[in-house]
Amino acid sequence: MDDVSNILEIRGISKSFGETSVIRNLSFSVARGEFLTVLGSSGCGKTTLLRIICGLEETDAGQVILDGRDVTAAEPNLREVNTVFQSYALFPHMTVFENVAYPLRIAKTKISKAELVRRVSEALELVRMTGCERRYPSALSGGQKQRIAIARAIVGRPRVLLLDEPLGALDLNLRRQMQTELKNLQKSLGITFIYITHDQEEALNMSDRIAVMKNGQFLQIGTPAEIYDSPKTVYAARFVGEANILPCTFGKMTGDAAEVTFEGLPLTVRRGCISREYGNGESVPAALRGEQIVISDAGRFSGVVSDISFAGGVMRITFGCGGTLLTAVRYGLDTSVKTGDTIRFEIPASAAVLCENDEGGTA
Amino acid sequence: MTRKNQRTATLAVLPMYLFSLVFVAGPLVYMLVLSFMTRDGFGFTNAFTLENYRSIFNEVYFATFLESLKLAGISTAAVILFGYPFGLGAALLPDRYAHFFRTAQMIPYFVNSLLRLCGWIIIFRANGLLDKALMALGITEEPLKFLYTYPAVVVGMIYVLLPFMFLSVYQVAEKLDLTLVEAARDLGAGKIRAFLTVTLPLTLPGLKTGIILTFIPSMGLFFIASILGGNKVVLIGSLIEEQLMRAHNQPFAAALSVALMLLTGVVCGLLMKKKRGA
Numbered sequence: 001m002d003d004v005s006n007i008l009e010i011r012g013i014s015k016s017f018g019e020t021s022v023i024r025n026l027s028f029s030v031a032r033g034e035f036l037t038v039l040g041s042s043g044c045g046k047t048t049l050l051r052i053i054c055g056l057e058e059t060d061a062g063q064v065i066l067d068g069r070d071v072t073a074a075e076p077n078l079r080e081v082n083t084v085f086q087s088y089a090l091f092p093h094m095t096v097f098e099n100v101a102y103p104l105r106i107a108k109t110k111i112s113k114a115e116l117v118r119r120v121s122e123a124l125e126l127v128r129m130t131g132c133e134r135r136y137p138s139a140l141s142g143g144q145k146q147r148i149a150i151a152r153a154i155v156g157r158p159r160v161l162l163l164d165e166p167l168g169a170l171d172l173n174l175r176r177q178m179q180t181e182l183k184n185l186q187k188s189l190g191i192t193f194i195y196i197t198h199d200q201e202e203a204l205n206m207s208d209r210i211a212v213m214k215n216g217q218f219l220q221i222g223t224p225a226e227i228y229d230s231p232k233t234v235y236a237a238r239f240v241g242e243a244n245i246l247p248c249t250f251g252k253m254t255g256d257a258a259e260v261t262f263e264g265l266p267l268t269v270r271r272g273c274i275s276r277e278y279g280n281g282e283s284v285p286a287a288l289r290g291e292q293i294v295i296s297d298a299g300r301f302s303g304v305v306s307d308i309s310f311a312g313g314v315m316r317i318t319f320g321c322g323g324t325l326l327t328a329v330r331y332g333l334d335t336s337v338k339t340g341d342t343i344r345f346e347i348p349a350s351a352a353v354l355c356e357n358d359e360g361g362t363a
Numbered sequence: 364m365t366r367k368n369q370r371t372a373t374l375a376v377l378p379m380y381l382f383s384l385v386f387v388a389g390p391l392v393y394m395l396v397l398s399f400m401t402r403d404g405f406g407f408t409n410a411f412t413l414e415n416y417r418s419i420f421n422e423v424y425f426a427t428f429l430e431s432l433k434l435a436g437i438s439t440a441a442v443i444l445f446g447y448p449f450g451l452g453a454a455l456l457p458d459r460y461a462h463f464f465r466t467a468q469m470i471p472y473f474v475n476s477l478l479r480l481c482g483w484i485i486i487f488r489a490n491g492l493l494d495k496a497l498m499a500l501g502i503t504e505e506p507l508k509f510l511y512t513y514p515a516v517v518v519g520m521i522y523v524l525l526p527f528m529f530l531s532v533y534q535v536a537e538k539l540d541l542t543l544v545e546a547a548r549d550l551g552a553g554k555i556r557a558f559l560t561v562t563l564p565l566t567l568p569g570l571k572t573g574i575i576l577t578f579i580p581s582m583g584l585f586f587i588a589s590i591l592g593g594n595k596v597v598l599i600g601s602l603i604e605e606q607l608m609r610a611h612n613q614p615f616a617a618a619l620s621v622a623l624m625l626l627t628g629v630v631c632g633l634l635m636k637k638k639r640g641a
Contacts, residue, residue, distance in 0.1 A: 075554075082549060083546070089546035093564045102550055102560070106547075106550070106556055106560070107551055156550065
């Protein structure tokens with residue numbers, strides 16, 4: 001377990017507020033220089049997790065190991081972890097320079113004035129905010145405040161940088177631009193990022209790994225591709241990318257593939273990441289990405305088109321098949337399909353993947 | 364602001380402005396003029412003189428000034444010591460408790476302040492509540508006779524002035540964004556460091572208002588010294604009253620008042636000097 005390549009190890013932490021259990025026996029590790037995104041909807045416990053890592057919240061059980069040192073009981077100022085807060089939390093009574101210089105000025109190891117100025121300038125340069133040193137936070141736009149908050153958090157060269165929905169308050173264009181910048185920044189600094197968001201696009205765009213969080217636990221942790229291709233549960237499938245959930249009946253497992261029936265017809269699906277076994281005849285959900293549905297007259301399945309939308313070069317065809325609504329995604333405009341048409345379609349072998357139902361929220 | 368709004372605003376403040384001009388600025392100018400006039404029997408003549416101001420530096424009167432300044436300083440310092448932590452602490456409590464403390468602070472003020480001060484006499488007088496309690500607890504063996512002592516006056520001053528400090532600090536501290544304190548802690552500041560670099564500077568406006576609201580009245584509050592100090596402590600306020608009501612030396616009373624205003628004005632001016640952006 002004591003792998004030195006891991007900068008952060010979380011071992012069995014739990015946290016309750018009164019009767020409400022917010023984090024439940026959570027364990028994971030983060031590799032040095034990794035960009036890990038914790039993805040979950042509001043109330044899933046992701047912010048509490050972050051506060052436990054930076055020490056602003058105490059954990060009820062378990063340990064937080066930072067670079068091989070147990071910091072579970074350490075005060076926040078004694079952890080080499082810095083946070084970019086959702087509200088930026090810039091000090092309103094200090095200039096941009098003073099804000100960014102703050103961690104250096106209060107640090108135990110004193111540095112010369114020249115070194116201080118050099119490092120503040122360097123940090124401001126990294127977030128492209130040179131020239132704002134004398135301004136006060138109240139004179140900055142949301143995007144600028146964001147950059148200053150990041151500069152302030154990285155200037156002290158923490159081992160891990162925590163980011164709590166840092167782009168949440170920005171408009172879409174700025175958010176996309178900042179995503180790219182953050183990713184580049186992380187690469188050039190080589191600092192481990194733990195990024196918290198409810199935005200799957202941000203997660204898929206920036207992360208080395210994504211942890212899908214629900215009800216205080218990780219449903220699944222893996223690379224964006226893994227989670228997209230083989231979501232472990234129905235919730236993960238729906239939360240990361242769009243997914244169709246096929247209600248299937250389980251047949252048998254053959255290696256990494258499984259034989260199931262959907263709408264009475266046999267279908268070969270991948271085993272994916274499920275952690276439980278299914279028995280013959282048991283109903284099982286299978287996730288299928290919209291772009292993998294092939295609409296063709298040779299298809300074995302049929303459905304009635306209920307809605308068609310076309311946006312940004314992507315066409316979404318929603319159709320009912322048995323009792324299930326499915327959405328097929330096609331690129332480019334296809335005028336041959338109209339609402340009310342009966343279409344035939346095929347689900348290629350190994351396109352769909354088995355997953356688990358989220359029972360009462362536990363995986 | 365649009366031009367129309369500006370006009371409405373001007374109209375709204377105009378009565379207050381005129382009222383202040385006639386009833387505040389007017390008497391002030393009158394007092395200033397009066398302070399340069401010459402005493403004549405029970406009245407005064409308008410012969411210009413600086414004698415009134417020269418008299419202030421008379422040993423006895425000057426000592427009264429220093430005494431007032433000392434009491435105001437001690438009282439203000441004590442009020443800061445009690446009021447700031449109390450105001451800050453109450454504001455940081457969960458809402459229900461915070462409101463309780465704020466209301467509890469204000470309820471006694473529905474009773475006339477002189478009446479409340481007289482309550483202290485019952486507590487402080489020889490063989491009063493304080494003496495009885497201390498003797499019952501075996502802390503003292505005979506009555507302290509706390510009433511009519513300097514500390515009794517200071518306690519009275521703290522009692523009267525504390526709410527001004529409490530409410531000023533509370534009001535500013537209530538708006539304090541605690542995320543900022545957390546950010547400071549996260550960025551490496553210990554608890555004391557975070558307080559000194561973030562909490563204190565951000566609640567300083569409330570503290571300054573509290574100091575002004577404490578210091579100005581404490582320079583003039585002579586009735587506390589009269590009631591709890593038994594006129595052993597002579598303050599500038601009582602001196603002015605004496606000169607005006609008993610000695611009938613109106614020009615000198617005016618000069619003393621002007622000097623008092625200048626003194627408090629300078630102290631407040633120093634406090635109000637704002638740092639840019641703060």
